[in-house]
Amino acid sequence: MRTRSFIQERIMPFEKDKRRGPHGPEESLRNDLIALARDEGLLNPQVSRHFGGMGLSHLGKAVVLEASGYSMLGPVAMNCAAPDEGNMHLVEQVATDAQKEHWLRPMTEGRTRSCFCMTEPAPGAGSDPSALRTTAQKRGDHFVINGRKWLITGVEGAAYAIIMAKTIVDGEDVGATMFLVDLPAKGFTISRILDTMDSSFSGGHAVVEIEDLEVPETDVLGTVGKGFQYAQVRLVPARLTHCMRWLGAAHRAHDIATEYAARREAFGVPLAQHEGVGFMLADNEIDLHMTRLGIRHCAWLLDQGERGSAESSMIKVQASEAVFRIADRAVQILGGMGVTQETEVERIFRDVRAFRIYDGPSEVHRWTIARRLVRRLS
Template identity: 60%
Template sequence: MNIEVSDEIQKMQAQVRAFIRDEIVPMESDPRQTGHGPTEELRDVLVEKARQRGLLTPHASLEMGGAGLSHVAKAVIFEEAGYSHLGPTAMNIHAPDEGNIHLMDVVASDEQKERWLRPLVEGKIRSCFAMTEPSPGAGSDPSMLQTTAVRDGDDYVINGEKWFITGAEGASLAIIMARTEDGHATMFLTDTDRPGFIVERLMDVMDSCFTGGHGVVRFEDLRVPAKDILGEPGKGFRYAQVRLAPARLTHCMRWLGAAQRAHDEACQYARTRESFGKRLGEHQGVGFMLADNEMDILTTRLAIMHCAQVLDRGERANQESSMAKVISSEAIWRVIDRSVQILGGQGVSGENVVERIFKDARGFRIYDGPNEVHRMSLARKILARETEELKR
């Protein structure tokens, strides 16, 4: 690895760090937050702050008005944004919009980009990605996709149910994965105000950092024009890989910022809190936890940077992103859990932001594929590689 960050990106990093510290962290106690994420009103305020600082949607292409960041540059900037649970929302780099922006930038037609992608990049609308289904539908195994799309003249009629659809409530655009009559998966773009697009309810989940929460969505004879297919028919799973590897990695970047925040809070407490005649951090048990935190943070950052470099070379990085996801989600969980332990009573109460980080971060070992599925995929690749070597 030869990680070099340009002077320009270092300058942006300093700008984002100051923006999060001065503008966003002070808003973390804003009452316009619910168990299902920031309200639309609060999101609009946050987005405007980033817009005024010239930090809105920096990962989007130059043609769409973004900064066209490389994956390595995103690793630097997204970590800084993740230092506050409101930071990614403010900068319009939160899931699922961040991944949808990347996917549409690669696959969407010029007409689709002007209709949906540009306002998405400008922070004027939100989107959702509707793929996960309740049993017996698609979950960690996408081949179990149950939602159907049947051709009817110039339209497709979509029927099915999705759940854990992040940002569904209040989203203007949805990317829907459905199975067409030939059995192949296809992605469809649709305005959510069309008849037949129904957000049934919001699910009560541990995290509360995503605007729009996580919804249960039903499609009831939803008509989508054939021209609104994203990319080509039958290539839905292929396009999902275009989205998933980079989006999986940006999850790691943002959560690393949250873990750094938890560690910083624990360090500050360990420096100032006294116990049994000396500072808390001078007790070996606490000091060792702080040291382990630093090692886990470094390991995570290196794994992310390695995968980012592979993506920047134009490679798919499926294996590298799987490894980075498992390493990151488990390492940052250890960091946050230790930080809770160091903070003691504060760590399990709303008196400190770490309690919120703890609840928000637990789902990361499940989101974008459970860690067990990634390990299973990695094992298959390892065995296939050894088999091929034996053949040679």
């Protein structure tokens, strides 16, 4: 397939590039990778052709984004990495034409990045978005935002932010609203970059302080008070595309482990001929297959116009846990090699662990799924 060949031949050689740091690829590396994907016509599989994308269906994205994830630099190169992929989808679905030209088009051209500012430190919004504490006070023809956000992916170097805030109009809480904010901006400060297990997201993860940030009402994304509704527009497909990309990374870890087990000998025979190792490889094949089926079923539902909320929750839990199992087994099969940076497996293992937390921890999704089951009986 064209995407897989591109990733293997053009992108994987950059995996040892020194510009690939602990807080994600540096901007110069990102620019080099995007230029390669642009030349191949592989930018933006998630965006419509009108904005320079590939215009793929959700099912089409399932195939291409899995292939992109075979290298963790692949989604960066193809401009379909988080959080930009989800933000592009949201802005294309909700924004005005003028907002799309200002914020979306430069991003689909690979010239800018973005961030999504919703998560807050305790006691603010995390798994429970209703605990949102950041506020936006309406004052004349603009809003004044105050609050604190953390674990904001990609904010360092981002050209704009989508900020979620509890909105106060005439002293009344009218619900959450999303705001588009050009960066840098007065009142929007990155207080520190967090050191985290993962290292594949451009711009890393940061803590943001928002103090008396003024945003004109023309820069409201969508309608005032409908922020949580728009969050679902973004989060349902975005959690599914996470599954697609990480499935590709898990496949890579499995391939590395399989090749190693086939040639490395122990006790007179290749590792793969030992039942303990062979069973781990078999379990990886099962997890890959079942995860791929779940992703593509959910993608097909979205293509039929279904909301897919329950299905995306289920596959998010299944995929996040399955790909971690695959990476964990790959480390075990590689033995001492698996805990070194001689292969991509060690990095994949560290990065994929966080997927069980972001876009909703497994426990929250299981709780939601159980509540749906109970409601069917009432």
